[in-house]
Amino acid sequence: MKISEKVKSQSVDPASREILQLAADQEIETVWNRLEKQQPQCGFGELGLCCRICAMGPCRIDPFGEGAQKGACGATADTIVARHLVRMIAGGAAAHSDHGRRPALLLKEIAEGHNQDYTIKDPKKLKAIAGRLGLNTENRDIKELALEVATIALNDFGKQDENTLAFVKAYAPKKRLARWQKIADDLSALSEKTIGILPRGIDREIVDIMHRTHFGVDHGPLSLIAQGVRAAIGDGWGGSLIATELQDVIFGTPKIREATANLGVLDKEQVNIVVHGHEPVLSEKIVELAATEKMQELARAQGAKGVNVVGMCCTGNEILMRHGVPIAGNELQQELAIITGAVELMSVDVQCIFPALAELSQCFHTHFVATSDQAAFPGSIHIQFEEDKANLCAERIVTMAVKNFINRKPERVQIPAFTSQAMVGFSVEAILEALGGTPEPLLDAIKSGAIKGVVGIVGCNNPKVTHDYYHIELAKALIAKDILVIGSGCWAIAAAKAGLMQVETAKDAGPGLQQVCEALKIPPCLHMGSCVDCSRMLVLAGALADTLGVDIDDLPLVGSAPEWLTEKAISIGTFFVASGVSVHLWPMPPIAGGAQVTEILTETAEEVFGGAFFVEEDPLKAAEKMAEIIAGKRLALGL
Ligand code: CUV
Ligand code: SF4
Numbered sequence: 049m050k051i052s053e054k055v056k057s058q059s060v061d062p063a064s065r066e067i068l069q070l071a072a073d074q075e076i077e078t079v080w081n082r083l084e085k086q087q088p089q090c091g092f093g094e095l096g097l098c099c100r101i102c103a104m105g106p107c108r109i110d111p112f113g114e115g116a117q118k119g120a121c122g123a124t125a126d127t128i129v130a131r132h133l134v135r136m137i138a139g140g141a142a143a144h145s146d147h148g149r150r151p152a153l154l155l156k157e158i159a160e161g162h163n164q165d166y167t168i169k170d171p172k173k174l175k176a177i178a179g180r181l182g183l184n185t186e187n188r189d190i191k192e193l194a195l196e197v198a199t200i201a202l203n204d205f206g207k208q209d210e211n212t213l214a215f216v217k218a219y220a221p222k223k224r225l226a227r228w229q230k231i232a233d234d235l236s237a238l239s240e241k242t243i244g245i246l247p248r249g250i251d252r253e254i255v256d257i258m259h260r261t262h263f264g265v266d267h268g269p270l271s272l273i274a275q276g277v278r279a280a281i282g283d284g285w286g287g288s289l290i291a292t293e294l295q296d297v298i299f300g301t302p303k304i305r306e307a308t309a310n311l312g313v314l315d316k317e318q319v320n321i322v323v324h325g326h327e328p329v330l331s332e333k334i335v336e337l338a339a340t341e342k343m344q345e346l347a348r349a350q351g352a353k354g355v356n357v358v359g360m361c362c363t364g365n366e367i368l369m370r371h372g373v374p375i376a377g378n379e380l381q382q383e384l385a386i387i388t389g390a391v392e393l394m395s396v397d398v399q400c401i402f403p404a405l406a407e408l409s410q411c412f413h414t415h416f417v418a419t420s421d422q423a424a425f426p427g428s429i430h431i432q433f434e435e436d437k438a439n440l441c442a443e444r445i446v447t448m449a450v451k452n453f454i455n456r457k458p459e460r461v462q463i464p465a466f467t468s469q470a471m472v473g474f475s476v477e478a479i480l481e482a483l484g485g486t487p488e489p490l491l492d493a494i495k496s497g498a499i500k501g502v503v504g505i506v507g508c509n510n511p512k513v514t515h516d517y518y519h520i521e522l523a524k525a526l527i528a529k530d531i532l533v534i535g536s537g538c539w540a541i542a543a544a545k546a547g548l549m550q551v552e553t554a555k556d557a558g559p560g561l562q563q564v565c566e567a568l569k570i571p572p573c574l575h576m577g578s579c580v581d582c583s584r585m586l587v588l589a590g591a592l593a594d595t596l597g598v599d600i601d602d603l604p605l606v607g608s609a610p611e612w613l614t615e616k617a618i619s620i621g622t623f624f625v626a627s628g629v630s631v632h633l634w635p636m637p638p639i640a641g642g643a644q645v646t647e648i649l650t651e652t653a654e655e656v657f658g659g660a661f662f663v664e665e666d667p668l669k670a671a672e673k674m675a676e677i678i679a680g681k682r683l684a685l686g687l
Contacts, residue, residue: 051065051069055069059380060517063311063377064311067464068384071387077408079380083511092641095638096132096641097109105119107119109125109641111125123267124267125641125643126644129638129642130642133639133645134261135257136615137279137619137622138258139616141250141280144283144291145250145286145290145291146422147580148287148294149290151290155198157435159191159195160191160195168190169297169299169300170299170300173301178196194297200214205249208248208252211248212248213247213248213249220285220586221590221594222594223593223598228245232246239271244274244275245278245281245626246278247278247281249282250286254282257275257279277626280623281623281627284586285623293583295328300370301475302577303478305473306472307375307544308469309468309470310377311376311466312465312467313358314385315463319347319449319452319453320390321391321449322395323395324363325401325420326362326579327398329435330395330397330438331364332367333438333439334357336442347450350451352453360375360381360382361379361382361538362400365581375544378509379509382400383404386405386409386412388461389412391414392413393445393449394416403426405428406428415452416428417430417445468547469550470544470547471549471571472575474534475581476584479574482569486595489568493560499530499532500529500531500604500679501603501604501675501678503531503533503608504585504605504607505539506536506582508611508612513635518611519546519611520542520546521667521668522670523573525668525670526671527553527557530558530561532564533548533574535575536575536582539611549575551569553571582623585607586624586627601627601659602685604678604687606629606630606631606678607629607630607632608632609632626657627657629659631659632662632663635665637661
C-alpha cells in the first residue's frame, strides 16, 4: 500500500499509517481531519489568556500589550493563566482520584462480604500496604485487614481535618514530607498569607481549587499554583497511588511477562473485543468471561475460532500488565481499530474516549458499548456496569460481541500485519524481584555510572504532533546515553509497539546500560503500567531516595510527557515537579501569556522543589537537556 506524505506526517507507526491511508482513501473522518478543521486555533486560548469564569466574560488579554491588559473584574494575565492552569490540575487530579475511589469502595464491599464477584488476589500486597499504614498485620484475618485499609483510603478522600493524607504520610519519603512542610511555612511567611502544600483530603483539594478559582476569590499566581501543587500531590501520592495499590490487591500485582502490541493483535478469524478507557474493574471481568468454555463454544457456533480480547489505552495497560492481554494501541489508534472492520465490539468506561467513536462505529458492524454511569456517548449502546453484578454484565457484553461476528463484512476487513513483542509488567515489586530483592543493584549501577540516571516518560498522544514520533525518538536518544527509561500510559504502548521493550533492544543502548540490561535480562525501557501507575514511579523514586538517605530531588531522575494531551498529564507533571523531578513537556501548555506563572513553573519551582518544568520540541535536544540535568545531580551527589 502506498502511504502518502500527509499520512507519514501524521504517524510514524506503520500499522497506524496503513489504516490512516485506508481512511483517507475511503474518506472516513478521523481526529486528524477534525483537528485540521479547527485551524487556525484561537491564539488567546493557546496562551491561556481567555477567561470564561463569570458572565462579564469571556474576557481576553491582548498579548501584545496594546489592547486590554485586564479582564472586566481587573484580573491580570497571570491571574487568568494561573486560574486556568490549576483548573486543569483539578480536572486531572479528579479523574485519577475518582478512579482510585472505585477500587477502595470495591475492596470495602469485598471485605464486608457484599460482593461475590471479586476476591482479594494479592493478600501479600495488602499486608505490605497495611504495614506501611502502620496497621498490625500479624495473624490478621485478611478481610478484616482489607476493611481497615479500605477505610483509611476512603477517609483520605473525604476527611475534613487538617492532617496530611494517611497515604501521603505512609508513602512519601520522610525528607520530602519535611520539605513540603517547610515550603508551606516559608511561602506563608513570605506572602503573609497561609499557603498549604501538604494535601488534607483528596476531594477537598480539588474542591478548594474550584472554590478559589470561582469569580472573585484567589487572584495570586503563586497562591493559586501552590493549591494546584497540593491537589497534584493528593493525586500522585494519594488518589492515583490508592488506585494502583488497591487494584494490585484485588487483581494481582503485575509480574514481568511477554505480550504483543499493535493493531495486528486483532484476529481475522476470531471475535474481537477491544476494551478501552481506564478502569480495570470491568475489563478484568471481560477478559475472564471471554476465556470461558461457554463463550468460546458460542463463538465457534457463530463460525469464529474463538474470542479475542485486546486492550486500548490505559485499561488496556492494566490488563496487559496483569495478564499479558495483547494491546491494540494507544490513544490515537482508537478510531483506527474500528476502521480495520474487524472489531465486533468496543467496550469503554471512562477517560480518553473520543465521542466520535459512536458515529464511526455505526459506519461499521462494530457495537460501541458504554458502561459507566459517569460517561454517556450519544449514539452508543449503554450497558450499565454494576460491580455487584459484574459477571452478568461482562457475560452480556461478550455475548453481544460474539453474536455480532456474523455481521462482519469480510471485504471491509483490513488488519495491518504489524505486531511487536514486549516484556511488560514492571511493577515496583517486579523490578525489585528482578534486582534480587533490594534496590541496591540499581543504585550500584547508578553509582558506577553504568546507568547515568532514570527518565520516566508518561502520557498521551496528540494529533498536533506526529503520533509516537516524540515518544520513540526521545526514548531511543536516552537509552543511547545510558539513561534507563521507565514509563506508563500511551508512551509505554508506543515503546512496546516500537520494539523498545525487548531485552535485545539493549544493543541500541549505551555500553553501560546494555551490560546492566543483559545481566538482568530486562529491556532498556520498562513498562510500569497505566496513568495512575505513575504512582509506581513515585514509589520507586521514594525507595531509591530512602535507601540512599537523600531526598528525591538529589537523585538523577527526570520526567517527560512528550506528546501530552489531557489534564491528567498536567496533574502528573505537577506531582513529579512537586516531588523534586524536573519535567519536560511538549506541546507547549497554555501558560505563555502569564510571565509570572511561566517563571514560577520553570524557575521558582527549581529553587523550591528541586525540579521544574521545561518545554522543548526537538526530542534530541530534550534528551540532551535531560542528560545535563542528570549530570548535574550526579555531580552534586559526588558521583
Ligand atoms: Ni491514562 S491520559 S491519552 S490513555 S496516557 Fe493515553 Fe493513558 Fe494520556 Fe489517556
Ligand atoms: Fe472576565 Fe474577570 Fe469574569 Fe474572568 S472573572 S470572565 S476576567 S470579569
